[in-house]
Amino acid sequence: MGRRILFVTTDQQRYDTLGCNGGTLSRTPVVDGLAAAGIRYERAVPQSVVCMPSRSTILTGQHPSTHGVWMNGVALPVDAPSVAAVLHRAGYRTALVGKPHFQPFVDPFGRFAENGLARAETTTTESPWPDGTTGPHRGFDHLELATHGPFGPLHYARWLTTTHPEAAAGFYAVLDRELEVNADGGGATGAPQVKDNPVPRDWYHTDWVADRTIAWLDALDDGDDWFCWMSFPDPHHPWDPPASELGRVDWREVPLPAGYVEDASERERILDAKPRHWRLWYDGALVSNFEAPARWVPATLTPDQVREVNARNAVEVELIDEALGRVLAAVAARGWDDDLDVIVTTDHGELQGDFGLLFKGPYHVDGLMRLPLVWRPAPAAGVAPAAVTGPVGLVDLAPTFCAIAGLPPEPWMEGAPLPVDDADADARGHGCALTEWDSELLGVDVHLRTITQGGWVCTTYGPGTVHDGTEGELYDLADDPLQRVNRWDDPAARGVRDDLVDDLRRRLPAPRTPRLPLDAPV
Amino acid sequence: MRRGSVRREVVVRVDADTAWRVVGRPDVLHHWFPGIVDCRVEGDTRTVTLGTGLALQETILTNDPLQRRFQYRIAGGPFTEHLATLDVVALGDDASLITYASDAAPATMAIVLGGATAGALAELRRQLEAGEGPALAAVAAVPERSGGRPAGPRPAGDAAHAGAPDRPAHRGGR
Numbered sequence: 001m002g003r004r005i006l007f008v009t010t011d012q013q014r015y016d017t018l019g020c021n022g023g024t025l026s027r028t029p030v031v032d033g034l035a036a037a038g039i040r041y042e043r044a045v046p047q048s049v050v051c052m053p054s055r056s057t058i059l060t061g062q063h064p065s066t067h068g069v070w071m072n073g074v075a076l077p078v079d080a081p082s083v084a085a086v087l088h089r090a091g092y093r094t095a096l097v098g099k100p101h102f103q104p105f106v107d108p109f110g111r112f113a114e115n116g117l118a119r120a121e122t123t124t125t126e127s128p129w130p131d132g133t134t135g136p137h138r139g140f141d142h143l144e145l146a147t148h149g150p151f152g153p154l155h156y157a158r159w160l161t162t163t164h165p166e167a168a169a170g171f172y173a174v175l176d177r178e179l180e181v182n183a184d185g186g187g188a189t190g191a192p193q194v195k196d197n198p199v200p201r202d203w204y205h206t207d208w209v210a211d212r213t214i215a216w217l218d219a220l221d222d223g224d225d226w227f228c229w230m231s232f233p234d235p236h237h238p239w240d241p242p243a244s245e246l247g248r249v250d251w252r253e254v255p256l257p258a259g260y261v262e263d264a265s266e267r268e269r270i271l272d273a274k275p276r277h278w279r280l281w282y283d284g285a286l287v288s289n290f291e292a293p294a295r296w297v298p299a300t301l302t303p304d305q306v307r308e309v310n311a312r313n314a315v316e317v318e319l320i321d322e323a324l325g326r327v328l329a330a331v332a333a334r335g336w337d338d339d340l341d342v343i344v345t346t347d348h349g350e351l352q353g354d355f356g357l358l359f360k361g362p363y364h365v366d367g368l369m370r371l372p373l374v375w376r377p378a379p380a381a382g383v384a385p386a387a388v389t390g391p392v393g394l395v396d397l398a399p400t401f402c403a404i405a406g407l408p409p410e411p412w413m414e415g416a417p418l419p420v421d422d423a424d425a426d427a428r429g430h431g432c433a434l435t436e437w438d439s440e441l442l443g444v445d446v447h448l449r450t451i452t453q454g455g456w457v458c459t460t461y462g463p464g465t466v467h468d469g470t471e472g473e474l475y476d477l478a479d480d481p482l483q484r485v486n487r488w489d490d491p492a493a494r495g496v497r498d499d500l501v502d503d504l505r506r507r508l509p510a511p512r513t514p515r516l517p518l519d520a521p522v
Numbered sequence: 523m524r525r526g527s528v529r530r531e532v533v534v535r536v537d538a539d540t541a542w543r544v545v546g547r548p549d550v551l552h553h554w555f556p557g558i559v560d561c562r563v564e565g566d567t568r569t570v571t572l573g574t575g576l577a578l579q580e581t582i583l584t585n586d587p588l589q590r591r592f593q594y595r596i597a598g599g600p601f602t603e604h605l606a607t608l609d610v611v612a613l614g615d616d617a618s619l620i621t622y623a624s625d626a627a628p629a630t631m632a633i634v635l636g637g638a639t640a641g642a643l644a645e646l647r648r649q650l651e652a653g654e655g656p657a658l659a660a661v662a663a664v665p666e667r668s669g670g671r672p673a674g675p676r677p678a679g680d681a682a683h684a685g686a687p688d689r690p691a692h693r694g695g696r
Contacts, residue, residue: 108634111556178524178627179629290630441633442629518637519634
């Protein structure tokens, strides 16, 4: 028997939403307890700030340039490298329960395997592997899939609309009738993507993911080694948690986040000091990506709407924490806890009011780039609790899973096993993370490359619709933790900037050729 | 409503007439378009069935073997507006450029079609360059003419369905 791995992801969760990271809105005792017993990462950085590229990085251990999923809507090839396949081949039972998103969800042609599993009433399929063999899809011998509601082809939607069809209408429709990300407002403030959802908590996708994880674990033999990726769709918008739970956090009592600039003229001055697309989106003059409602104008966002969105987000985070607690109790009841590694993180963050913005896009700042990451190593491993202060990346997860399983990292993995403390990080050369953004949507393109290193975040821009390729952003994370002062053109920071840009260009992997096609908007 | 316009293209190492023999045959589409599992042609109307079971009705607007241009419009389904244009352009004697343009509203559907048509062109290239495949077999099973010459007037009410070689395929020269 080896060490078992429970890998928990949420979707679009900020660093500061966890109690162990200083968050005060949500009660997260389960993750806080894991952090107290394990390692808490204070600067975990995604390699992309949207779902599909980031999740592809988690699975492959590669940067977007290498795995090729350069924006949402680009499918990760079915025979792409997969850490789950490595573990499966080593004898692990492997499952993914919850949100996958390695292939587009908008799939009327039925081209993508992940969208066809529920329709075929199965939980895996034979797919090609990168070594020319075939095996369970992406190395998972069990997939039970969900996304943000009852719409679409995945298992949760099929279960809900079959067993509780009356509940479907209570959810917020993520896309509107024109198949755009919905801008309709709801709740008490009319905030976008907010709705009072009468669904009973037991039927909500957070509890479904936990229930199905427990069911899969229940079917395993006591001696099995296993890797389970439990992938919660929340707290990604829409913010429509079960209405029965809304009383946990009174939105009227929610303080405005530190990143929200209350004075509009000051807010706009800060935006104007950043590359042009920031202000253009804020004003509703440029829609560069599909992930935010095209019809929603951020400048209309009110302080109360920020409060209500944050309150509902906090409710969703609490529900996830409690669901995780149920799963950990089930694991403990099997006697597995002493040999169990638990890693909790997310795929990317959420602006959640920072700079007067919501959702996500080509904005490489902490709201989207500073992620919760907690690793509770198996108690039997005797790893001392610690905090790691320097940058690590989601690209480091795949080799970490290999290390936990006693396997060497695969040569195609571009990260390194996560450090267990700062001294380990220094000794093994951690301390740098890269993040990429590329989008081309209906004639608008944006390209960013970012390095997080040495207490700075430095972003370069490629030529695009509203950029000439000379723009950039440079933030001193110690002196400017809210990234309000762009020092790209500050002569006093020129040396730092030039060194970071040189290092960024030296470290970036060569882009995959030929480029993978865009298959859908998301 | 936002509309979108996308174009995908592929260079194929076969002459334009060879490529057109497949592109100009509306009844064999499902043999080279991944995600379309069936298509039936009745006069100017083609009904395609997608992999999810969704059926879309299309109107064939242009099937011009002189320009090697094929156009159709999807009516209904998730579309409020649609026009597809396929062109086969000769690149010398032994290569051709095939473009597949999709104009659509909602814009989301144009993007989806862009992905699907890219996959279709890749499959078409694979079959054409291999000189074999289900689309070429379907064309061979119901040969109408060779050399990309225009068809005569289409008999009223004719129908075609690939895989049913005893039925004449529609060649709507207009």
